[in-house]
Amino acid sequence: MADDPNVGPNDPEGVDKLRAELHQIEYIMQVGIGPETYYMIPDTGSSDTWIISEGFTCLDPYYGFEMNQEECGFGPLFKGEFPDGKIENQNLNISYLSGDYLNGQMGFANITVANVTVPKQQFSLVNVAAFGGDGVSSGILGLGLRGLTSAFTGNDPRNDGIDNLVNYSPLIETMGASMAADPILSFAMSRNENRSFIAFGGVPPVKTGEYTSVPIQKGITTGGRTDYFYYDVEIDSMSWSSSTVNQTATNLPKMVVDSGTTINLFPQSVAAAINAAYSPAGRREDSMIWSVPCDAVPPTLDIVIGGKAIRTHPSSMILPETAAEGSNQCLSGIGAGQEGSYILGDTFMQEIVAVFDVSEKMELKFAQRLD
Incomplete structure (x- = not known):
């Protein structure tokens, strides 16, 4: 690994494998909740940890x-109660960009990661749960x-709103506050499971260039509150090139670095221009996605962050x-x-x-x- 004193500890407290799943459009890892271990999706684009409970209703x-529980596509269900106690008069109410949404009770457990x-x-x-899982x-x-x-607060999700929102310590914050590990999380994602890692308390033992x-x-809520919400970063510029195209975009919006989103989601004009630079060019399928011939040649894509170009690996440009x-x-x-929802997803984070x-x-x- 490059010797960079600004990166934090080189040796993490724990490292584990990441596994690509569901046609390699998501990553999963093993997580211990109480005495049992489950596969879960590590998601930097959300802060709530949840697991599906036995007897849940699938919508x-x-x-x-x-619908039948099987229609929601979950793996093994959690059986029993909260290992370290339930929080009375509090509920989870979360929805995702995909349209999935969930409700549940809140409580505590010792959670083991790597x-x-x-x-x-x-x-x-x-x-x-209204959810499309991977099985x-x-x-x-x-x-x-x-x-x-x-x-x-409360037990009826129909009454939930900004007035009864309760922010609490998510896993990465609790990890640091409890001194279980430094509050540092890192990914070395790869479609090749043998070289795909997640680390807590430091960085995985892989060789890198300069950081x-x-x-x-920080972001601002609709109520005007300023806080850290997403892992939002400023983008200096993006450049993409092929045998016929060489283009650069500047004055770009902030983007969320999100391990739970498969592809990069850019402003419409930028996404269209990059997909047009594939050879043969991409075909727009709906307002969000493009398809390309599986044997197309993708353009070279460099995303400049903090004054340094991070090149997207060609294998990430086509699924x-x-x-x-x-x-x-x-x-x-x-x-x-x-x-407000531009994303650097797994396409960016791989390799x-x-x-x-x-x-x-x-x-x-x-x-x-x-x-």
Whole structure:
């Protein structure tokens, strides 16, 4: 690893493998809740940790009618009560960009990630889910910041709103406060499971180039409150080039570094221009996604953050596992977001090291992998 004193400890408290799942459009890891272990999705784009509870109600996310539990596509269900006690008069009420939403009770458990045990972490046992799962994972490991937590006083989600929102300590904050490990989280994502890692308390043992560092940006709620919500970063510029195109975009909006989103979601004009630079060019499928021939040649994509260009690996620009049987059309790694939800997802995070430092530094660090 490059010797960079600004990166934090080189040796993490714990390292574990990340596994690509569901046609390689998401990553999962093993998480211990109390005495049991489950596969969960590590998500830097949300802050609430939850697991699906035995006896939950599965709802259709579009129409709201009840379905068989199997339709929600979860892995093993959590059986029993909160290992370290329930929080009375409090509920989880969360929805995602995908349209999925969940409700559940709140409580505590010791949660173990990569051999680091975070004591008495608040989490939810979900009892109502409108969710499209992968058939393997049982919930989400929320790795975001306190401002994004979604607990509410009361037990009726219909009454939830900004007035009864309760922010609480998410896992990465509790990890640091309890001194289980330094409040540093890092990813070395790869589609190759043998070289795909997540680390807590430091960075994984992979060889990198020089790091670039940028502060996490604060956001403002609709009520005017300023806080840390997402892992928002400023983008200096983006450049993409092919045999026929060489373009640069500047004056870009802030973007969220989100391990729970598969593709990058850029402003419409930027996404369209990058997809047009594939050879052959990409085809727009809806307002968000493009498809490209699975054997297309992607453009070179450099994203400049903190004055340093981070190159997207060519293998991240096309998702070959998403092709329908008999089709040569694959999902492009570049899509279009909406204002306020531009994202650097797994397309960006694969084949680099991304460090989320939630100590007093409150910064993100990125480096190209050299291994």
